[in-house]
Amino acid sequence: MSTTRKIAGAALAAALGVTTLSACGGGDAKDKTAGASDAPKSKTVTLVSHDSFNVTEAVLKEFEQQSGYTVKVLKSGDAGAALNQEILTKGSPRGDVFFGVDNTLLSRALDNGIFTPYEAKGLGGVKPEYVLDKEHRVTPVDSGDICVNYDKAYFADKKIAPPQTLDDLVKPEYKNLLVVENAATSSPGLGFMLASVGKYGEEGWKDYWSKLKANGVEVVDGWEQAYNERFSGSAGGKKAKGDRPLVVSYASSPPVEVLYGEPQPAEAPTGVSTGTCFRQVEFAGLLKGAKNEEGGKALVDFLISKKFQEDMPLQMFVNPVTKDAALPELFTKHGVVVEKPENVAPETIAKNREQWVKAWTALVVK
Secondary structure, three states: OOOOOOOEOEOOEEHHHHHHHHHHHHOOOHHHHHHHHHOHHEEEEEEEOOOOOOOHHHHHHHHHOOOOOOOEEOOOOHHHHHHHHHHHHOOOOOOOOOEEEEEHHHHHHHOOEEEOOOOOHHHEEHHHHHOOOOOOOEEEEEEEEEEEEEHHHHHHHHHHOOEEOOOHHHHHHHHEEEEEOOOOOHHHHHHHHHHHHHHHHHHHHHHHHHHHHHHOOOOOOOOHHHHHHHHHHOOOHHHOOOOOEEEHHHHHHHHHHOOOOOOOOOOOOOEEHHHHHHHEEEEEEOOOOOOOOOHHHHHHHHOOOOHHHHHHHHHOOOOEEEEOOOOHHHHHHHOOOOOEOOOOOOHHHHHHHHHHHHHOOOOOOO
């Protein structure tokens, strides 16, 4: 989902990330709030976000009517760029709430002290594994899994079982089949690298990438090029005559292929290798120095409300974090449940991210 999230889903924030979400109407909330500056300042609450934020207009309008606040959405590029701007304006933020920092960037945000602690109403309904900051400087809003996707038709035609685990990807039968994004420039690329760190540890992840390189892994700059140009299983990849049947994308990618298929297929043309995944979690926080702190608190509460959580999957292609939110049928029918994604503690990522990316670049790209 962007060069930093998603899924999220970051596209699909993580996401299919920034590219897909922007193309599929990511401006709903932004358009809805055009002219919001005419409202009294105390009644305007500003959400600073990466470009992937989206919400159904009716859902946003209901919150505005019930709360008395008008929401202004300030989209600021990918999650990393948006976060950097808030760090640079620390204490004099551009808005009241920041949405879109994920667990790969969380420690950077917390260490720079850009958030005011706030325990959101309804936080008890959030699954506890997503509450990573016990001081409540940030509130979890969504989760998404970065995973290898496969072209079902290719593997059926070749009569080869698609890979299911990270270990599988280095086997001879998958030589020259995988395309991944650059870990230095792409959110899913970074997430996939972190999956290898989580699986093989500090001592083993570089050896794993040496094996992947020997097995013909292809590296491209970002998700758009990997998924919509090089991957043979996506609608875009078919048009571009992509010849790689394995790609790093999101667990939510197959439902999106169904949703936007023309004509809409009865079954997703792509599958997910569930043993290759890294879980992204995205957070929102009340910005320190917010001009409308009370409105900001109400907005954070709204982001974990059942109404928003159930609207979110088809708007940003990510999963709810609350216990009572139901997934849409598109997700339950065509998506997968990743039972055991790889995880790396945010503080460990913060401590090692730069050196890991440099080591990965030297090993795989250069």
